[in-house]
Amino acid sequence: MIRKYTFGTPVSTDAVVVSLPEESLPVPFFDLSRDGKQVILTRKLQPEDRLFGLGESVRGINKRGSVYRSWNSDVFNHTESTESLYASHNLLIFFGPECLFGVYLDDPGRITWDLGYTRSDTAVITSENGDLDLYVLEAESLTELARAFRRLTGPSYLPPRWAFGYIQSRWGYASEEECRGVVAEHRKRGIPLDGICLDIDYMEDYKNFTWRKDAFPDLKRFSEDMKQEHVRLIPIIDAGIAREEGYAPYDTGKAGGFFCRKEDGSDFIAAVWPGFCCFPDFLREDVRRWFGGLYRPLLEAGVEGFWNDMNEPALFYTPERLDAAFRRAQETVDGHDFEALWFLKDAFNSLPNNEEDYRSFYQETDGRTVRHDLVHNLYGASMTRATAEGFRRFDPDKRFLLFARSSFTGAHRNGGIWMGDNFSWWSHLKLALQMLPNLNLCGFLYSGCDLGGFGCNVTEDLLARFLQLGVFMPLMRNHSALHTRDQEIYRFSTWEQMRDTVRVRYALLPFLYSEFMKAALTDGMYFRPLAFDYPEDSRAVATEDQLLLGEGCMIAPVLEQNAVGRHVYLPEDMLMIRFRSPEDYDTVPLDRGDHWISLSLQEFPLFVRKDHAVLLCPGGESSETLDDRTFTVLSRTDGEICYRLYRDDGTDPRPSLQDHLTAVTVSASAPCPSSSVPGVAISAVVL
Numbered sequence: 231m232i233r234k235y236t237f238g239t240p241v242s243t244d245a246v247v248v249s250l251p252e253e254s255l256p257v258p259f260f261d262l263s264r265d266g267k268q269v270i271l272t273r274k275l276q277p278e279d280r281l282f283g284l285g286e287s288v289r290g291i292n293k294r295g296s297v298y299r300s301w302n303s304d305v306f307n308h309t310e311s312t313e314s315l316y317a318s319h320n321l322l323i324f325f326g327p328e329c330l331f332g333v334y335l336d337d338p339g340r341i342t343w344d345l346g347y348t349r350s351d352t353a354v355i356t357s358e359n360g361d362l363d364l365y366v367l368e369a370e371s372l373t374e375l376a377r378a379f380r381r382l383t384g385p386s387y388l389p390p391r392w393a394f395g396y397i398q399s400r401w402g403y404a405s406e407e408e409c410r411g412v413v414a415e416h417r418k419r420g421i422p423l424d425g426i427c428l429d430i431d432y433m434e435d436y437k438n439f440t441w442r443k444d445a446f447p448d449l450k451r452f453s454e455d456m457k458q459e460h461v462r463l464i465p466i467i468d469a470g471i472a473r474e475e476g477y478a479p480y481d482t483g484k485a486g487g488f489f490c491r492k493e494d495g496s497d498f499i500a501a502v503w504p505g506f507c508c509f510p511d512f513l514r515e516d517v518r519r520w521f522g523g524l525y526r527p528l529l530e531a532g533v534e535g536f537w538n539d540m541n542e543p544a545l546f547y548t549p550e551r552l553d554a555a556f557r558r559a560q561e562t563v564d565g566h567d568f569e570a571l572w573f574l575k576d577a578f579n580s581l582p583n584n585e586e587d588y589r590s591f592y593q594e595t596d597g598r599t600v601r602h603d604l605v606h607n608l609y610g611a612s613m614t615r616a617t618a619e620g621f622r623r624f625d626p627d628k629r630f631l632l633f634a635r636s637s638f639t640g641a642h643r644n645g646g647i648w649m650g651d652n653f654s655w656w657s658h659l660k661l662a663l664q665m666l667p668n669l670n671l672c673g674f675l676y677s678g679c680d681l682g683g684f685g686c687n688v689t690e691d692l693l694a695r696f697l698q699l700g701v702f703m704p705l706m707r708n709h710s711a712l713h714t715r716d717q718e719i720y721r722f723s724t725w726e727q728m729r730d731t732v733r734v735r736y737a738l739l740p741f742l743y744s745e746f747m748k749a750a751l752t753d754g755m756y757f758r759p760l761a762f763d764y765p766e767d768s769r770a771v772a773t774e775d776q777l778l779l780g781e782g783c784m785i786a787p788v789l790e791q792n793a794v795g796r797h798v799y800l801p802e803d804m805l806m807i808r809f810r811s812p813e814d815y816d817t818v819p820l821d822r823g824d825h826w827i828s829l830s831l832q833e834f835p836l837f838v839r840k841d842h843a844v845l846l847c848p849g850g851e852s853s854e855t856l857d858d859r860t861f862t863v864l865s866r867t868d869g870e871i872c873y874r875l876y877r878d879d880g881t882d883p884r885p886s887l888q889d890h891l892t893a894v895t896v897s898a899s900a901p902c903p904s905s906s907v908p909g910v911a912i913s914a915v916v917l
């Protein structure tokens with residue numbers, strides 16, 4: 231059951247796809263109060279209540295005990311205490327012995343989630359602007375609640391199948407030559423690869439929709455050559471449009487009046503990578519149509535995937551604020567006021583992403599002019615929408631890859647997301663694991679973090695462990711920042727082991743794709759907290775470092791440096807597959823309960839519930855050259871099991887689930903059980 235309450239005059243956010251009648255107050259489960267225009271929801275928490283949701287945010291799977299803010303921000307260098315990341319996913323589920331309900335705030339402005347921070351027994355949710363649609367969701371189970379939310383907000387985005395391959399990326403690949411070299415090195419060494427990202431280096435002076443003719447002379451030929459090798463180019467596009475006459479996107483945008491404006495009617499200007507930029511008002515349909523059309527030359531050159539960046543929108547500084555900082559510096563020097571020097575640094579530190587700047591320009595929606603900060607959290611999502619709409623117009627019969635940095639609910643129908651600028655830290659490996667289930671809950675199934683970490687220098691063992699988690703992430707991308715240590719697998723002494731980890735991904739690819747598509751097409755979750763399937767098991771409910779994957783699997787990666795294994799809690803009897811490579815793995819039946827699993831640096835486990843199966847194919851160097859008809863089926867069963875394998879052409883944007891399922895049946899007593907372990911069936915299947 232979903233109930234809707236409206237406060238003030240909310241703008242259309244495109245988050246919700248069904249229209250519900252408005253209920254009258256009171257709102258169930260909460261005490262409602264007002265403070266000025268703020269809408270405040272308060273709820274007492276019982277000791278055992280857990281809170282799931284908030285999608286992209288720091289800390290644990292259970293969000294209780296901390297404070298979060300919905301305010302999309304470019305937060306390079308985020309840590310455990312960072313209150314906002316790049317996205318706002320305003321769904322929170324309350325789950326406890328006496329409660330099971332969710333609340334969704336369809337509100338693109340700032341929200342504070344004080345979840346047992348000020349008072350450990352109280353959750354307080356504050357909408358600062360007070361213009362919102364509030365939805366209260368109830369269902370029989372956590373899984374059904376997640377499904378209800380998806381029904382409310384629409385189905386998850388479907389990427390093309392090749393997007394489940396390994397993608398290599400780096401800020402700093404400065405030429406076609408260099409990119410070709412990176413691809414060649416992967417192929418030469420047998421490291422599977424499906425894509426290479428082009429970062430802002432490919433553009434001319436960092437201007438969107440251009441490319442440097444000196445370093446990337448012929449993008450079409452480059453893209454075609456790469457496709458021959460089953461590798462796709464994935465260029466980046468930023469939100470800002472360089473303010474430069476004679477540059478077509480600026481000229482057409484200016485002529486159309488498509489940029490966000492200040493109170494005096496002039497275009498809002500701020501510096502980002504290309505220098506001073508204007509910012510398209512993506513909330514307008516005509517602006518989205520224009521912007522989506524700008525991708526066309528790249529699409530015509532054969533590009534099938536993009537990543538959209540800097541769309542919080544990130545602002546380095548406005549000209550006014552920079553001038554003011556310099557004036558202040560001059561005054562400090564002229565006045566020989568050395569005490570003032572201490573405050574000077576604040577003037578410069580507060581230049582980027584300044585909140586006052588977000589209050590200084592306007593957007594148009596629903597026939598109204600709205601100050602940007604009131605709709606701030608929609609900016610990235612509406613850019614994603616413009617891009618996806620452009621793709622659909624270009625070719626409605628094809629899936630394109632798109633993942634973005636900033637997002638809001640609704641963007642989950644149009645693209646995936648990456649988790650932004652993480653660091654090469656062990657804590658950020660854990661952060662990625664903990665973010666995945668909450669992203670899935672909020673509809674973002676296609677997601678992943680920068681494997682190896684974006685900022686600072688990775689260590690060899692950290693990259694190995696990142697890749698082992700990455701094997702299971704829908705978006706499996708190695709990415710790192712300019713001037714950090716080279717992070718391609720082949721740069722490291724143990725590259726062969728890491729290559730084998732990626733080869734396991736490819737052996738699992740048809741199976742993981744099947745699990746992903748089944749989840750997406752049934753409004754389900756690809757990654758889930760253990761609480762979703764074992765709500766009565768207090769140990770499972772409290773588990774923060776293991777995830778359920780698809781219908782029948784669980785992952786438990788190593789998250790610490792120099793670890794030689796880890797503890798794993800099994801909520802039921804399972805089969806452990808301990809991988810070293812697609813050809814070299816152990817199958818160990820383990821009973822419900824606690825286990826210490828030894829895991830050398832090259833080993834990582836996958837657990838399979840009884841009477842479920844994992845399918846391994848022979849693998850290959852790309853997703854297109856895989857054999858997805860010959861499988862080894864691994865399962866723990868005493869009888870017969872049937873796995874429904876989803877297969878399609880990988881590009882159909884509207885596939886029907888039923889048309890693409892093949893039954894794979896194996897039995898413990900089949901003619902070819904090659905396993906010597908009782909109860910473990912390993913069968914060869916040819917479809």
Ligand code: MIG
Binds near residue numbers: 651711
């Ligand atoms: O200000 O394009 O998160 O992935 O490599 C940094 C350069 C801009 C931020 C993205 C990152 C990307 C980088 N970008």
